[in-house]
Amino acid sequence: MFLALELLKHALACSDEQSCSRLRTDLAVMYACGISEVQVDGSQEHFVLPEVLAHFRSRLDEPLMEERLAIQAATAMEDGLVRPAHLVVDTFPTEPGSQRVNDATTRYKAPKKSSSSSSR
Amino acid sequence: MRRFGRQCRGMGNVLVTLVRQTERQWLEIGAQVRPLAQAAHAYLHGAPQLGEDQRERLDSQLMAALAVHQRIEHQSRQLTQGKALLHGQIVNAYDPTSAPMCKGKSNCPAPFGRKPGIIAEPAAGFIVGLPLPVGNPRDGSDGQPLIDKVQQTIARLSTYPRPTIHSLAGDLAFHDASLREGLHQQGILTVGIPRTVEPLPSSPTPEDVLRLLSMGGLLRARTSCQVHLAYACGYSRPVVESSIASLLGRGAARITYKGHRGATVHMGMAVMAHNATTLVRIHEYRLSKRARKFRRRLRLRCRKVSQFNASIN
Numbered sequence: 001m002f003l004a005l006e007l008l009k010h011a012l013a014c015s016d017e018q019s020c021s022r023l024r025t026d027l028a029v030m031y032a033c034g035i036s037e038v039q040v041d042g043s044q045e046h047f048v049l050p051e052v053l054a055h056f057r058s059r060l061d062e063p064l065m066e067e068r069l070a071i072q073a074a075t076a077m078e079d080g081l082v083r084p085a086h087l088v089v090d091t092f093p094t095e096p097g098s099q100r101v102n103d104a105t106t107r108y109k110a111p112k113k114s115s116s117s118s119s120r
Numbered sequence: 121m122r123r124f125g126r127q128c129r130g131m132g133n134v135l136v137t138l139v140r141q142t143e144r145q146w147l148e149i150g151a152q153v154r155p156l157a158q159a160a161h162a163y164l165h166g167a168p169q170l171g172e173d174q175r176e177r178l179d180s181q182l183m184a185a186l187a188v189h190q191r192i193e194h195q196s197r198q199l200t201q202g203k204a205l206l207h208g209q210i211v212n213a214y215d216p217t218s219a220p221m222c223k224g225k226s227n228c229p230a231p232f233g234r235k236p237g238i239i240a241e242p243a244a245g246f247i248v249g250l251p252l253p254v255g256n257p258r259d260g261s262d263g264q265p266l267i268d269k270v271q272q273t274i275a276r277l278s279t280y281p282r283p284t285i286h287s288l289a290g291d292l293a294f295h296d297a298s299l300r301e302g303l304h305q306q307g308i309l310t311v312g313i314p315r316t317v318e319p320l321p322s323s324p325t326p327e328d329v330l331r332l333l334s335m336g337g338l339l340r341a342r343t344s345c346q347v348h349l350a351y352a353c354g355y356s357r358p359v360v361e362s363s364i365a366s367l368l369g370r371g372a373a374r375i376t377y378k379g380h381r382g383a384t385v386h387m388g389m390a391v392m393a394h395n396a397t398t399l400v401r402i403h404e405y406r407l408s409k410r411a412r413k414f415r416r417r418l419r420l421r422c423r424k425v426s427q428f429n430a431s432i433n
Contacts, residue, residue: 065388086353095233
């Protein structure tokens with residue numbers, strides 16, 4: 001159920017708090033997490049605490065994630081839904097930032113360029 | 121690199137003197153950190169109320185924070201104008217594994233962060249493998265490890281005949297002689313990896329097919345039909361962008377989990393969520409015309425006849 005919640009967090013693009021809250025109120029999320037019958041307790045705020053979800057996440061590591069992705073891909077191939085005959089590969093940047101040093105470099109380079117263009 | 125746009129290019133009004141003065145002030149304040157950390161370390165070992173496990177955990181956290189502080193301090197004193205930061209240097213105080221990118225746009229600040237890759241099948245956009253290297257090596261170095269990952273996934277299959285990889289496509293960054301040679305030895309066509317900025321033709325001439333097969337030594341391994349399909353599947357920016365946009369929409373644009381392990385978990389979950397959505401689209405046959413055509417050519421499972429009838433009725 002934790003794994004399903006973690007996946008739903010990314011599928012629905014929501015926070016830990018929101019995904020745990022939706023587990024209590026959203027029937028689709030309950031179904032995805034394998035909960036079929038619920039006994040409602042009004043005093044209980046969460047079925048799963050966001051802290052517990054964070055603790056579960058800290059136990060996930062790189063080999064486990066690779067394993068899960070490989071299982072998903074192998075199952076799709078076995079079911080005949082996907083065939084890796086032709087593949088496309090690419091990279092993309094995340095968490096963009098910029099270096100302070102090169103900002104300074106930019107400033108010092110710019111006058112040189114303008115002076116060389118003006119001399120022509 | 122497309123996401124870094126033009127807003128950061130051109131003349132930047134950076135007040136270097138102000139930056140240096142502020143830096144000096146911060147370094148003076150930071151000089152107190154080391155004696156404070158030593159005092160905290162001594163207090164930690166003298167505190168009787170702490171358990172052994174708790175003491176070890178706090179001690180390791182303190183030492184890690186101190187090590188990062190020392191590295192940042194050392195790096196800050198070494199900064200010189202006009203020199204790019206190297207790979208081993210810290211660009212984010214809270215995440216030492218974040219690194220500067222190898223390449224960037226000319227005349228603009230070098231970006232830093234992570235550069236995960238994807239290897240996907242172009243028909244529906246199912247992502248088969250995800251590399252997330254430590255640091256930011258050149259793109260071409262991702263090629264062979266990715267193929268190995270896909271081969272390992274194929275080796276898991278219990279059904280026969282097992283699928284084989286016919287071709288690999290990528291952008292100009294993957295144009296590397298050793299990578300091409302390695303792929304040819306494995307019987308994989310490299311039609312979709314361009315050698316120049318010229319766009320690939322949509323379909324090859326018979327002479328092109330023969331030349332490609334003989335050049336890779338794949339005359340017996342691959343058929344002309346497979347070469348035609350490889351040309352059709354050749355690197356297409358919109359196809360790749362749709363998968364990347366889907367990942368970015370699932371939180372991959374900004375990785376919030378800490379460190380390289382956290383980034384792997386975050387990206388892995390985003391990819392699995394994307395794949396789950398793709399499988400639902402395949403089940404419901406909500407695919408583009410191009411994807412449907414590819415799936416027909418690859419003889420992949422389509423909707424059942426009853427479903428076709430239901431949609432007609």
